[in-house]
Amino acid sequence: MAIDFTLTDDQRNLQTTARNFAQNALAPVTDQIDQEPDPLRAFQLAKPAYAEACNEGIAFSMLPTEFGGGGLSNVDFVIAAEEIQAVDPGFGTTVLVNGLGLMPVWYYGTEEQKQRFISTATSDQSGEFIVGYAASEPPGTPGGTANFDAPAAGGAGMQVTATLDGDDYVLNGRKYWPCNVGGWDNEGANLSLVIVRTDPSAGGTSGLSAIMIERGTPGITYESISTSAQRGAPNCEIVFDNARVPASNLIEGTKGNGDLVINRNFAWSGPVAGIGAVAIARSAYEDALQWAKTYTGGGPAPIINYQYPGYVLGDIATKIEAARYFCWKTAHYLDQHGYHGEMLGAMCKVHCTEMLFDCVYKCMQVVGVNSLDTKNRFHRYLREASLLPLYDAGNFGMQRRRVHGVMSDETFNPRAFMDDEPVEFTKGMEGIDTIPGPRQEVPAQRAAEPFVAR
Template sequence: MRLFSDHYVQALDAEERVWVDKVRTLCRDTLGPKAAEVAREDVFAWDNFRLLCQTGVVGTAFPLAYGGTEARMQLRVRLIEELGRVCSASASIITGTDLSTRAIVSGASDAMKRELLPGLCDGRLQAAFALTEPGAGSDVRRLSTTAQLEGETYLVTGRKKFITRANTADWLVVVARQAGTEARGTPALIALLVPTGAEGVHISEPVAKLSWYGVPICEIELSSVQVPTSWRLGAVGDGFELAQDALVRARIGHASMALGRAIGAIEIAATYCNDRSVFGERLGAKQGVQWMLADLATQIEASRALVFNAAAAYDRGAPDAAMMASMAKLHATDLCMRVVTDALQLAGGRGFLKNFPLERFFRDAKLNQIGEGSSEVHKTVIGRDLVRRAREAERHPCLHDGSTELY
């Protein structure tokens, strides 16, 4: 029996529950025990990647027709939560696969799907999502990478940064402005498939970073890279929508990963508080410690509900799915940072040591607050949407004549 009950498994069917059990077993027997070793240096976690491919976990992001299982988001959040509980690199492999291939699944031609998706599903191929630039991150419409159309070929030029797994990818999904569309107002964004071995593609060495070892990030320079129009994903102007769909899924994934890590941190801290004695009694017997754990555990359960609701909203195609994803990511990632900070505090000097998992959890928690839109960006998105909808929403019945004027 685990410390946190799995309330939401009841929403999964029998086959989906088998997947949860399978990933739990992988985490308990292999991924968890090896997590500290994976996190020692920032090289791609090939063993974890191969294992997740061989067991079909990577394939949950892909359609049945190409060898995948086309899992619902409600299942994927449970799998990512399990992985995030023990190993950020493993969880990132799953969320990163979704982020980098979603536009291919949604927008590639049938011929390109047949060529790429089976290999991406079973691990023979990898892709990377090249969106962020030195001057544009969350503000996708300010991208400066350009694609100049000449006949049936695009010439792509620009720089991308913070691109996860670029150094192991066979293909890039590059989001760029199509040159010559500025006269219509906002330049049309397009998404293009670019092979990493193409002439004019330069991928840097991995950039040193604080945490999330096992999934390196690189910078990319594109210098007049020739890309046939048949490798465009979707139509001209579809780049924004394709990127947004991938990002919504990734935000729900980040929330799930952070939630799993928070759960793991509480489990470790609570165990430590039972094992550690201070002033003649267990640390866990102190009321102050119990109150701290109670508050964190309650917030975790609230966040679990928010994440699962966001996943369900995405699965049913709800209009507010993107907003629910922002709320879930904001709450779960900020909560995770707080939980691992307090858990490390409870563990005292032990928690500060490299050979204790909370030190790694503490460093890993930070990126979830930054990647796929920082907490501040999501607050802005949520608040702006709320104010906009309030102008159109039904007025509260306690307002006199529907007015906010004094009376």
């Protein structure tokens, strides 16, 4: 039978490896990370675990073996990611961002760029090599990341400019929220992929590109952002002040196609964020179930024997199972279709992350007022649940707009995902909902030759 949810022996071994890593390397420090008030110090507390992730091949497991990566399929990566994020979703984000920074080089870079950037990362033996991805920007005029693909000239949300000057691009502007970019000391990640405006006269569907920034580049400063959840994932504000970057660092196929980089990255990360929601819901559910099996509330038997706790926990278990398989389906679709799944990835991220908050709060209702005792960790699950729908491209705006753009296109087949058919994502599907009035027509084109998954 073609559809089989049984994990292979290799996948079970991968799951066990990831679970053991999470329990042995992450679990002992995750509460300390969450409670540390200094965001940079909180991230640094995860450094020994990150070194172990490098040693075990986890940190760059999503990259192709031909450039030294682990070569995991998207399905395999999602299986491993659930185990890690069930213990510390922030650490899962750190690993995810390594991929967001380097996967576009694999998709769109020259062979020289792939060797220079991907192979350098995967061959490093220090246990510290980390990669950032910088798209998000602060609100302003026009400002704000969410309308990055607005087709109107100068109307896109990306305002960091990259102006060609001889053999260099000169970068100016600010980024806000990017992860990993500050590195372990806020002096810069080893590499960071940055979405920049290379054509100020064009809109977001043609004026954006992606360029690689190397650690030590003058004219760049980083400042930590303190967040309420995922304390182990380092977010920063970046300020570019006439920072000069070699023109050869502009990823070849992304020139004028930074919009496609963003959409494709968020397609890839959709099931990873989705499985993060599954992981957190799973942890909350297991804690609530254990509570219900041991807590009597002064009655004659544990509360699991009563209808309300039993039905509520059963509903939660059902939602977790359904969401897990949606993530597997989405990851499999990406594997089957050259790492393209812009609409399905968004659907998966929206559905799973919005399921999470309901599951966590219902677990808290089962536990009752004792869920507010910080020793029981539900406060953390609730904070993580509030974060996931808002980060990695907010569900309102960037994620739902991508679904809207594909669905409204006259070429869209509503049975495509059911039939496992490719859904090509074009520039003509972008820009919807970003400006008032009728939708502007944008010529459909691809950034490069269709990418074939290895």
